[in-house]
Amino acid sequence: xxxxxxxxxxxxEAAAYRIRQHxxxxxxxxxxxxxxxxLGAADILAAVYADQLAFRAEDPAWDGRDRFLLSTGxxxxxxxxxxxxxxxxxxxxxxxxxxxxxxxxxxxxxxxTPGMEISGGSLGHGLTIAVGLALxxxxxGNPARIVNFLSDGELDEGSTWEAAMGAxxxxxxxxxxxxxxxxxxxxxxTAGVLRTEPVAEKxxxxxxxxxxxxxxxxxxxxxxxxxxxARIEGPEAVDDGGHGAPSVILCDTKVGRGVPLLEERxxxxxxxxxxxxxxxxxxxxxxxxxxxxxxxxxx
Numbered sequence: 001x002x003x004x005x006x007x008x009x010x011x012x013e014a015a016a017y018r019i020r021q022h023x024x025x026x027x028x029x030x031x032x033x034x035x036x037x038x039l040g041a042a043d044i045l046a047a048v049y050a051d052q053l054a055f056r057a058e059d060p061a062w063d064g065r066d067r068f069l070l071s072t073g074x075x076x077x078x079x080x081x082x083x084x085x086x087x088x089x090x091x092x093x094x095x096x097x098x099x100x101x102x103x104x105x106x107x108x109x110x111x112x113t114p115g116m117e118i119s120g121g122s123l124g125h126g127l128t129i130a131v132g133l134a135l136x137x138x139x140x141g142n143p144a145r146i147v148n149f150l151s152d153g154e155l156d157e158g159s160t161w162e163a164a165m166g167a168x169x170x171x172x173x174x175x176x177x178x179x180x181x182x183x184x185x186x187x188x189x190t191a192g193v194l195r196t197e198p199v200a201e202k203x204x205x206x207x208x209x210x211x212x213x214x215x216x217x218x219x220x221x222x223x224x225x226x227x228x229x230a231r232i233e234g235p236e237a238v239d240d241g242g243h244g245a246p247s248v249i250l251c252d253t254k255v256g257r258g259v260p261l262l263e264e265r266x267x268x269x270x271x272x273x274x275x276x277x278x279x280x281x282x283x284x285x286x287x288x289x290x291x292x293x294x295x296x297x298x299x
Contacts, residue, residue, distance in 0.1 A: 001219075008051065010296070012218045015085050016046035017289045020258050022081035024285065026097040026104075027271075028278040033098070033106060036255040036268045038078030040182050040216070041149075044251055045082040047221040048147055048178070057087035060114040064144065067133060069118050071126020071150040072180070076108035079116065088115040124157030126150050127177060131163050134172040145174045153185035155196045161206065164246075168207025173232055173244035176225075177208075180215065182253045186269050200250060208248045215251025224249045259284050 001009070023038035048068060049055075056062040070079050080097065083089040089104070096102035103112045107121040120126050130148040137144055154160050167175050181199070183190050190196065203210045211227065213220040228247045256262030256271075259281045265271060273281070 006296075009219050009222060012043075012046045012050050012222065013289075013292070015050035016042045016218065017258075017285070018085055019046055019078065019081040020285055021282070022084055022091070022094055023077050024259070024278065024281050026077050026080065026094050027273065029095060030098045030106070031275065032270065032272045034074045034077055034269075035271050035273065036262055036265065037072075037075050037151075037180070037182065038081060039259060039262065040253040040255045040257045041075060041078050041180050042081070042257065043216050043218050043221060044149070044178060044180065044253070045078055046085070047218060047225065048149075049082045049086045051222060052225055053147065054144070055086065055088070055115075060088050063142065066145045066147065067117050067130075068115075069120070069126045069130055069133075069146065069148045070108050070116065071118075071120045071129075071148060071154060072123065073108040073119060073121035074106075075149070075151075075180075076104070076106065076113075076116075079108060080104050080113070083113070083115045086115075089113070123151070123154045124159040126154070127160050127163035127167070130175050130177075131166045131170070131172060134167070134175050135170060137174075138172070143174065145176060147176045147178060149178050149180065151185070152179060152181040152183065152190050152196060152199070153193075155179070155199065156185075156194045161202075164203065164206040164208065167246040171243045172246050175246040176228055177246065177248040179248060179250050180253055181250055182255045184255055184269060203248045203250070207245055209245045210248055210250065212250040212252070215253035216257050221249070221251070258288055260288075 019042040020039050027033045027035040053066045055065045084091045097104045098106045108116050110116045110119045118129055126148050130146045134146050187193050200210050200212050211224045213224050255268045
């Protein structure tokens with residue numbers, strides 16, 4: 001790894017750490033919530049907002065921005081943390097999470113929150129919106145990319161696969177789907193609710209360019225995004241400026257990542273965390289990040 005790559009990766013890892021800190025702080029406001037998903041997806045959100053997306057923090061509606069669609073509205077706590085890290089939402093506003101009249105409701109609402117592109121509480125709609133949005137942007141000559149974040153539980157939805165086929169049919173190469181595969185949904189382990197494997201082969205059969213990575217490995221995530229950029233815009237681009245196969249990154253993640261106390265929780269979809277446990281969570285997160293940083297310096 002070159003020094004430049006090391007610096008880039010370290011910056012994203014630091015952003016992921018702060019996103020996790022913000023998510024824990026917001027969760028403590030309510031004493032409960034979808035904290036485990038936010039912790040598990042923090043590395044993905046950091047890679048997107050700290051390294052990938054084109055945006056203007058002072059103008060969230062800038063027409064030239066890349067669009068990030070949070071199909072999983074209940075992951076909003078993680079996105080709010082990322083928006084704060086990106087400077088789109090003031091960090092001090094995170095204290096209002098889930099409160100009356102807050103711009104940060106517990107499930108994402110596009111009418112309330114700067115930088116929240118869609119209301120994604122009902123699962124299975126994000127990718128269909130991405131297809132329509134991509135067609136509209138193409139008609140206007142806007143080269144913005146669309147990153148659609150969805151969960152493995154959403155792969156239970158038929159609308160997701162209709163959209164996947166539609167994106168490939170229309171050659172919407174500027175769509176990037178990012179699937180958080182944490183193997184858990186509201187009714188239990190994903191494999192027990194509705195088995196989706198072999199999931200990579202299914203996306204490939206729909207005509208997508210597929211990569212599968214450890215979604216808690218920042219280096220692997222950046223490598224996957226770089227491979228997509230090379231396909232779309234590099235000197236040896238293969239899909240004619242975005243008129244090619246859409247891309248999907250399948251990200252295997254762990255609910256509660258970075259906080260051992262929460263990683264081992266049996267009921268982890270919607271967590272209820274005792275008052276005395278919040279300080280322990282922050283301490284474990286800080287200690288883990290410090291150890292990770294020391295190990296990299298030693299290398």
